[in-house]
Every structure is written in structure tokens, then in C-alpha cells.
Amino acid sequence: MSWLQVIVLSVVQGLTEFLPVSSSGHLAIVSQLFFSRDAGASFTAVIQIGTEAAVLIYFARDIARILKAWFGGLFDGARRDSDYWLGWWVIIGSIPIGVAGLTFQHFIRGDIRNLWVIATALVVFSLVIAAAEYYGKQTRPIEEFRWWDSVIIGAAQSLALIPGVSRSGATISAGLFLGQKREAAARFGFLLAIPAVLASGLYSLKDAFHPEGGGMSATGPQLLVGTVIAFVIGFAAVAWFLRFLVSHSMYWFVGYRVVLGTVVLVLLGTGVVSAT
Secondary structure, X not given: OOHHHHHHHHHXXXXXXXXXXXXXXXXXXXXXXXXXXXXXXXXXXXHHHHHHHHHHHHXXXXXXXXXXXXXXXXXXXXXXXXXXXXXXXXXXXXXXXXXXXXXXXXXXXXXXXXXXXXXXXXXXXXXXXXXHHHHOOOOEOHHHOOHHHHHHHHHHHHHHHOOOOOHHHHHHXXXXXXXXXXXXXXXXXXXXXXXXXXXXXXXXXXXXXXXXXOOOOOOHHHHHHHXXXXXXXXXXXXXXXHHHHHHOOOHHHHHHHHHHHHHHHHHHHOOOOOOO
8 A cells, every 4th residue: 555545545544544434434435535445344343443542532531430330330230320331232233244344355345345235225225315314303311321222233333234224324314213313313323343353453463464464564653653644543533423413413414425325336337447
């Protein structure tokens, strides 16, 4: 990989990771449009560690409180408050994507990284996000979440393994369908992503240097710089997005996804850009 490619893709990762527009889809699209080759799933997974580090720092107080409550509640039933159970919901909700990721890892790293798939997913899943925004009652705060919320939202997170779907788009949409408040669904989705993304990034680290399937190799310094760039921009993006959701709907992103997906489909259909 060139340094220009590393910098551009890291900026894209930081900007799009937390928005419901699919960071992996954007990385594949930008790679094909401007560099004529996909950087690959391994590089994507590694620089995502930077954006998840941003989440760890942004939610540091929440995470510390949840961990304290969870460990305390394990041995003292009287201390099992909503934070204790939230810790369990994150653990339970992380299981589906872990199973799906290990089971379909070859498919995820290869065949599915196709611009036809990505552009179609951008458009089709936009309808899901729009439906969730329209039908969601948005009355339940995060303190009212239950085990079935974590199972359903965890299963929805697994859909993010398909580039173009969007992790935050899937988890927030599932939360809205369950009646959760928009910001509460986003916060839980971000917390739920931490174990999955960190595990994926660490697992993919060796492959980023020498990809076994598709993708391009990166040096240690390139991965380090890319991770730092993704962290800085990602921290600003998550802070902005949570404030945005307080008073704005997801329809803004639905429109963007439809336009982007349609443009990519036209470029593919006219032969301007290659699908892989």
C-alpha cells in the first residue's frame, strides 16, 4: 500500500465508522475509485482498532461504571442494578457476531467484498433504516433494556459483516424496532461493537502484513499511522453523531446511502469502475 492510500482510507474509516453508512463499504468504494484495488478486509479490521479506541475513551466513565457494577454484582445480588445487567447484555449480544465472523471468515474476506454487493446493500438496507425510524416508538431508555434486546441487536450487528450494511445502522435500527430511544440504541450499539471490533482487529493483524486472500499488504508504520488517524477523526465523529441523534432523525443518512449506492451501481453498469 502507498502512504497516500493509507492516509486517505484511514480518514474515511474515522469519518464513517460510527455513522450508519458502512465504513467497510466506503473503504472498498474509495479504494476502487481512486486506487483501482481494494485494500482488503484485514487492513480494514486493523485500523478499526483506532476508532474503537476512540469509543473506549469517549465512553470511559460508562465502561468503568459498568465493569464495576458487573464484577460487584457477580458476588453480591444486592448490587445487581441496571449497569450490572447492561454488562451481561453486552456479553450476550457479542456472541452472534463472534460465531458468524469465525464461521464465514473466508467468505467475508473474499467473495462478499464486491461493489455490486456493497452498492445493493447501501440501497436496500436504507429501507430498513427508514422503516425503523418511521415505526420505532422511541420510548425506552437504556436502563430498560433486557436480555432479548441484546440477542436481537447482537444478531443485527452480525449483518454488518456484509459491507454496505453498516454496524451502527443495523444496531440502531434493531433498537428502534424494539422501541428504544434513538440515542440509547446508538450508545448500546457502540458499546456492543467494542468486543467484536477489537477481537477482529487483533485477529486480523497478522494478515494485514501478508494477506492470504484478496487485499494489499501494509507495513507496521503504515498500520500504526492509519490507526492513529482513525482514532483522532473517529473520536470527533462519535461525539458529533451522538449529539446529532438527540434532535435529528436517521432519514438524513438514508438519503445519502441511496444516492451513493445508486451512483456506484451506475458506474458499475457502465463499466467505469470494476466490482473487485
